[in-house]
Amino acid sequence: EADIYQTPRYLVIGTGKKITLECSQTMGHDKMYWYQQDPGMELHLIHYSYGVNSTEKGDLSSESTVSRIRTEHFPLTLESARPSHTSQYLCASSGRFRLAGGTQYFGPGTRLLVL
Amino acid sequence: GDSVTQMEGPVTLSEEAFLTINCTYTATGYPSLFWYVQYPGEGLQLLLKATKADDKGSNKGFEATYRKETTSFHLEKGSVQVSDSAVYFCALQNQGGSEKLVFGKGTKLTVNP
Numbered sequence: 001e002a003d004i005y006q007t008p009r010y011l012v013i014g015t016g017k018k019i020t021l022e023c024s025q026t027m028g029h030d031k032m033y034w035y036q037q038d039p040g041m042e043l044h045l046i047h048y049s050y051g052v053n054s055t056e057k058g059d060l061s062s063e064s065t066v067s068r069i070r071t072e073h074f075p076l077t078l079e080s081a082r083p084s085h086t087s088q089y090l091c092a093s094s095g096r097f098r099l100a101g102g103t104q105y106f107g108p109g110t111r112l113l114v115l
Numbered sequence: 116g117d118s119v120t121q122m123e124g125p126v127t128l129s130e131e132a133f134l135t136i137n138c139t140y141t142a143t144g145y146p147s148l149f150w151y152v153q154y155p156g157e158g159l160q161l162l163l164k165a166t167k168a169d170d171k172g173s174n175k176g177f178e179a180t181y182r183k184e185t186t187s188f189h190l191e192k193g194s195v196q197v198s199d200s201a202v203y204f205c206a207l208q209n210q211g212g213s214e215k216l217v218f219g220k221g222t223k224l225t226v227n228p
Contacts, residue, residue: 006158031213031214033213033215033216035216040220041202041220041221041223042218042220042221043204043216043218043221045213045215045216048213048215056213058213058215059215090158090159092159092216094214102147102208102210102214103149103161103164104161104208104216105161106151106158106159106160107158108157108158109157109158111156
């Protein structure tokens with residue numbers, strides 16, 4: 001059973017607000033990821049991290065930013081939310097590829113609605 | 116680039132019917148292949164995986180075999196239950212770099228009693 005947590009689970013917020021989506025894992029995984037899932041169900045990588053102080057942008061351009069100050073924590077921030085940011089955000093983590101097969105474990109997701 | 120093509124849904128079956136969801140992939144190298152399941156209002160759960168050609172992944176009555184010659188990883192279950200109703204995602208992962216998952220578009224399965 002994977003131990004990866006996301007808060008809040010649901011968030012309704014007005015345009016222009018700053019929001020931070022939290023993601024934490026207790027498995028000591030090096031790699032962490034953020035995926036955006038659009039209403040049509042497609043999943044796209046928006047950010048990832050190899051470890052502490054490492055962050056990279058993913059395939060889908062996103063106005064969000066991320067930080068990795070601690071191994072277990074990988075928050076995502078939107079400085080000014082817009083309706084186009086309405087989506088589900090899924091956080092995932094994985095251990096080292098050779099040791100753990102690179103399997104990614106997902107949190108329950110945050111469903112964001114920007115009015 | 117790497118890509119996954121997955122059978123489009125939605126798929127509606129009666130309980131105890133046989134399930135197949137087709138998945139084919141395009142990738143460089145030798146990717147690992149996965150099936151994830153997403154129940155309503157939840158995140159993704161790993162259903163099964165295979166890391167090399169001819170491997171069979173299995174879990175909860177679901178099976179999929181990594182076929183390199185046909186670049187496929189079709190999901191099958193002999194007898195579906197109402198509780199199997201969910202969205203199923205096929206995905207691949209290449210070693211090295213970000214090791215990101217490349218997902219298919221998902222197939223929504225509804226099983227009726």
